[in-house]
Amino acid sequence: MNNALSRRKVLGGIAATVVGWSVANQSWATAAEVDAGHRIDVRQVPALDGTLTTSATDLDRFRQDFGRLKPSAPWAVLRPGSDQDIVKMVNYARTNKLKIAVNGQGGTGDDMESHSVYGQAAVPQGGISIDARAMSKILSINSTNAVVEAGVTWGQLTDAALKVGKTPPALPDYLHLSIGGTVSIGGIGGTVQKFGLLADTVHSMDVVTGTGELVTVSASARPDLFHSILSGGGQTAIILRAKVKLAPAPQRSVVFSLFYDDLATYLADGEKVMAENRFHIQAGEMLRRADDTGWRYKMEVAANYSGTAVPDRAALLAGLRDNRAQAVIEDVAYRDYMFRLDGYEVYLKETGHWYQPKPWLSLFLPASKTKAFMQMVEQELTVGDLGGGFLLFYPYYTGKITRPLAVQPNESVGYLFDLLRFPDPGDPNISQMLEQNRRLYDKAVALGAKRYLVGAIPRMTQADWRTHFGYRWEELCRAKRRYDPANILTPGQGFFG
Structure with a gap:
C-alpha cells in the first residue's frame, strides 16, 4: 500500500x-x-x-x-x-x-x-x-545433537559442546563461520572422509521460503525443500535454526605432519591411510620448498584419544614413504587443534594479508585425473600466487557426501583442491589471479571436476552452472520455481542471472 x-x-x-x-x-x-x-x-x-x-x-x-x-x-x-x-x-x-x-x-x-x-x-x-x-543463540545441547540459530558459529558451538564432553563430528578448518552460511554451501574439513560435509550432519531446519512460508524441514518432512537448502547456495529459503549432530569429544590429538617431495607418493600414501582408516582427521596441502626450487606436499593427519589410551605412533606410520626425518609429531589438546588457525589469523592480520582481496579457487577433483591436474598446477603456480595463503589438497570418499546439490566428480575418490590465496599487500596481480582461476576451472571441468560454492571464478554463466549441477540442475530449478518464484533470495550466487 x-x-x-x-x-x-x-x-x-x-x-x-x-x-x-x-x-x-x-x-x-x-x-x-x-x-x-x-x-x-x-x-x-x-x-x-x-x-x-x-x-x-x-x-x-x-x-x-x-x-x-x-x-x-x-x-x-x-x-x-x-x-x-x-x-x-x-x-x-x-x-x-x-x-x-x-x-x-x-x-x-x-x-x-x-x-x-x-x-x-x-x-x-x-x-x-x-x-x-541477530540470530546467534545456542538453544539446546544434548548427547546426540544441538539446536542452534543460523548465526551461531562453529567455534561457539564447539566450545559449548566441549563443556558437556561433546563435539560436532565435522568442523571447518576455520571455526568462526556461521553454521547457517556454512551448510548452505556444504562446509568441508578434515573429517570429510568419515562424516562428509558439514551439511551432511544436519538433521532438520526451521526456514522461511522465498514465498514467506515458515516451515520445519528434514529428510522426511518436505525433503525436496530440505535438500535444496543444504549446499544449495541459499536459493530457496532462509535458515533460522538447525539441529546438527554431536559426538563424544576426545581430550587430545596426536598430530602428524608428514612431508613428500614426490606427488605420486603423496597421492598413494594419502589414499592408503584413508582406506585403512588409520586416522580420525586427514588433510594436506601443497607447499613451496624452503629453497624455492619447486613444490612439495604435506599430509596432516591426527589420531584422537582420551585418558591413557595414547595412539601407537609406530603402527600409525607403518609402511608410509614420507621423508621421515622431516616429520613433525605433536600431542596437543583437542580444542587447541580445532582452533589451530586462530594464531595464523593473528599473523595474517599483523602482516596485512588478511585485509587484501582474496581470489580463492575451490574444486573437487576426480582421483583418476588429479595427478595430471596437479602437475599442471605445479608448473603454473608461483609463491607469489599464494602470498600468505596456502593450497589445501587431500583425498576423500565422494560417497560420504550425501546432499544432492553438493555435486561431486563421478568417481568413488575425490580430492579437495582449495587454493586459499592471501595476496601480499599491494600485489598488483589480482586480476591476473582471477583469470588464472578461470583457466584452471575450465581445465578442471574438462577433466570431470566440480567446484565448491566458495571461491572467485569470473564470468560464470548459467550454462556453466547447468554443467556444474548436471542432472541436478532441473531439481534446483524446480525447487526455485516452487519456493522462490520471484527470485528474491541470495542473488550473489548468480545461478539464475
Whole structure:
C-alpha cells in the first residue's frame, strides 16, 4: 500500500531507521527524511520486533565481504527480533521486487563480515541484508545433537559442546563461520572422509521460503525443500535454526605432519591411510620448498584419544614413504587443534594479508585425473600466487557426501583442491589471479571436476552452472520455481542471472 508517511508512522523515531521503500526514487526512505518535512511516497515497512536500518555505521560492515573483490551498493540491514520479522521482510521484498540475503557476519574480535569471497552473500542497491549475528543463540545441547540459530558459529558451538564432553563430528578448518552460511554451501574439513560435509550432519531446519512460508524441514518432512537448502547456495529459503549432530569429544590429538617431495607418493600414501582408516582427521596441502626450487606436499593427519589410551605412533606410520626425518609429531589438546588457525589469523592480520582481496579457487577433483591436474598446477603456480595463503589438497570418499546439490566428480575418490590465496599487500596481480582461476576451472571441468560454492571464478554463466549441477540442475530449478518464484533470495550466487 502506498503511504505519504507522517511522523506518527516512523518506527521507533531513530533517525537512521528505515520506514519504507520509495518506488519512484528506488531508494529507502528514513525517519530523518520524514522529520525534515519531505513527503515521500513509499511502501511502508511493516512493524518489526527488530530493526531495519540504513545507518552509515551499520552499512559499512556490509559493503564488502571477506574476499574484497565485489563491493556492494548501499542497502538496508535487517536485524530480526523474531521469526516473523524475517517472514514479513521476505514478503515485503517479494511485493516490492527487492532482493534479500543472509549475511553471515562471522569472525573474531571486531572483524565481523560475510565470509563469502566473491559477493555470494551480497545484494544489489535497494536490497536487504539480514544480519546473522541477530540470530546467534545456542538453544539446546544434548548427547546426540544441538539446536542452534543460523548465526551461531562453529567455534561457539564447539566450545559449548566441549563443556558437556561433546563435539560436532565435522568442523571447518576455520571455526568462526556461521553454521547457517556454512551448510548452505556444504562446509568441508578434515573429517570429510568419515562424516562428509558439514551439511551432511544436519538433521532438520526451521526456514522461511522465498514465498514467506515458515516451515520445519528434514529428510522426511518436505525433503525436496530440505535438500535444496543444504549446499544449495541459499536459493530457496532462509535458515533460522538447525539441529546438527554431536559426538563424544576426545581430550587430545596426536598430530602428524608428514612431508613428500614426490606427488605420486603423496597421492598413494594419502589414499592408503584413508582406506585403512588409520586416522580420525586427514588433510594436506601443497607447499613451496624452503629453497624455492619447486613444490612439495604435506599430509596432516591426527589420531584422537582420551585418558591413557595414547595412539601407537609406530603402527600409525607403518609402511608410509614420507621423508621421515622431516616429520613433525605433536600431542596437543583437542580444542587447541580445532582452533589451530586462530594464531595464523593473528599473523595474517599483523602482516596485512588478511585485509587484501582474496581470489580463492575451490574444486573437487576426480582421483583418476588429479595427478595430471596437479602437475599442471605445479608448473603454473608461483609463491607469489599464494602470498600468505596456502593450497589445501587431500583425498576423500565422494560417497560420504550425501546432499544432492553438493555435486561431486563421478568417481568413488575425490580430492579437495582449495587454493586459499592471501595476496601480499599491494600485489598488483589480482586480476591476473582471477583469470588464472578461470583457466584452471575450465581445465578442471574438462577433466570431470566440480567446484565448491566458495571461491572467485569470473564470468560464470548459467550454462556453466547447468554443467556444474548436471542432472541436478532441473531439481534446483524446480525447487526455485516452487519456493522462490520471484527470485528474491541470495542473488550473489548468480545461478539464475
